[in-house]
Amino acid sequence: MSHISxxxxxxxxxxxxxGAGKSTQVQALVKRLRDFGLEVVQTREPGGSPGAEVLRNLLVQGDAGRWSPxxxxxxxxxxxxxxxETVIRPALERGAWVVCDRFADSSRAYQGAGGGVAPEFIEQIDAAVVGDTQPDLVLVLDMPVEAGLARASARGDKENRFESKGLAFHERLRQGFLNRAAKVPERYRVFNADQPIEPLFNDIWRVMARAFPELRVT
Ligand SMILES: Nc1ncnc2c1ncn2[C@@H]1O[C@H](COP(=O)(O)OP(=O)(O)O)[C@@H](O)[C@H]1O
Ligand SMILES: [Mg+2]
Incomplete structure (x- = not known):
């Protein structure tokens, strides 16, 4: 498994x-890692730092057509x-684990596969901004689009700008995540998220323990 030098x-x-259950599983994973005595930074995108959270509010609220892709x-x-700059790299440099709810693959999926922005453009900006700070492991939670959207809308918050974009959009981004995972199989794992919270977490933990020897109980 590659990781940051x-x-x-x-x-x-x-x-x-x-609605695939990312935020639910992030919570569970962070708790389990902390039980191991590890320093864990739980974070999310868009947002995750004070400046980025200001941008988050602009991105996730309001009309679907508020911003072009x-x-x-x-x-x-x-x-x-x-x-x-302010959260992820400092944490990794001091040896902490960082568990992030969405990252660059959401841009590839939502703005690229879903929104039609040229993939080459996204890769150029990604190389400049993310560079070598690539995730060690990306856990893709996959499930039928309609069932996921039903879960998300039952949550009933106001951060629903992307939810409101229509089924075809969500089908394209589901395929976008799967294509990305197939392209970089060494750093990606795809999970069937259409199952209850606990068995899904067990699947995730099994993969984590296989990927990171320090998580195996001896
Ligand atoms: N495996 C699951 N089965 C059924 N409901 C779930 C499951 N995981 C999460 N939920 C519920 O579905 C909703 C969306 O979950 P959430 O973790 O917020 O998804 P995401 O962050 O991927 O949008 C929440 O109300 C959550 O409690
Ligand atoms: Mg979430």
């Missing part, structure tokens, strides 16, 4: 569509740059 920290990312891409990467 000069650092013992680990960078774990959850990805997937609306290109404008979204630039705002997402502005937020990501601040998040990396």
């Amino acid at each position: 000069n650092s013992t920290g680990r960078f774990i990312v959850f990805e997937g569509g609306e 290109m404008s979204e891409t630039l705002m997402m990467y502005a937020a990501r740059s601040d998040h990396l």
Whole structure:
């Protein structure tokens, strides 16, 4: 498993569509890692740092057509740059684990596969902003789009700008996550998220323990 040079920290990312259970599983994983005595930084995107959270509010609230996919891409990467500089890299450099709810693959999926921004453009800006700070492991929670959206809308919060974009959009981004995972199989694992919370977490923990020897109980 690749990881960041000069650092013992680990960078774990959850990805997937609306309502797949990312935030629920992030919570459970962070708790389990802390039970191991590890320093864990729990964070999310868009947002995760004070500056990036300001941009989050602009991105996730309001009308679906409020921003074009290109404008979204630039705002997402502005937020990501601040998040990396002020939270993620400092944590990894001091050896902490970082568990992040969405990261760059959400830009590839939402603005690229879903929104039609050229993938080459996203890769260029990603190389400049994220560079070598790539996740050690990306856990993709996959499930049928309609069931995920039903879970998300039952949650009933006001951060529903992307939820409101329509089924075809959400089908494209589901496929976007799966394509990305298939392209970089060594750093990605896809989970069936259409199952109850506990068995899904057990699947995730099994993969984590296989990927990171320090998590195996001896
Ligand atoms: N495995 C699951 N089965 C059923 N409901 C779930 C499951 N995981 C999460 N939920 C519920 O579905 C909603 C969306 O979950 P959440 O973790 O917020 O998803 P996401 O962060 O991927 O959008 C929440 O109300 C949550 O309690
Ligand atoms: Mg969430």
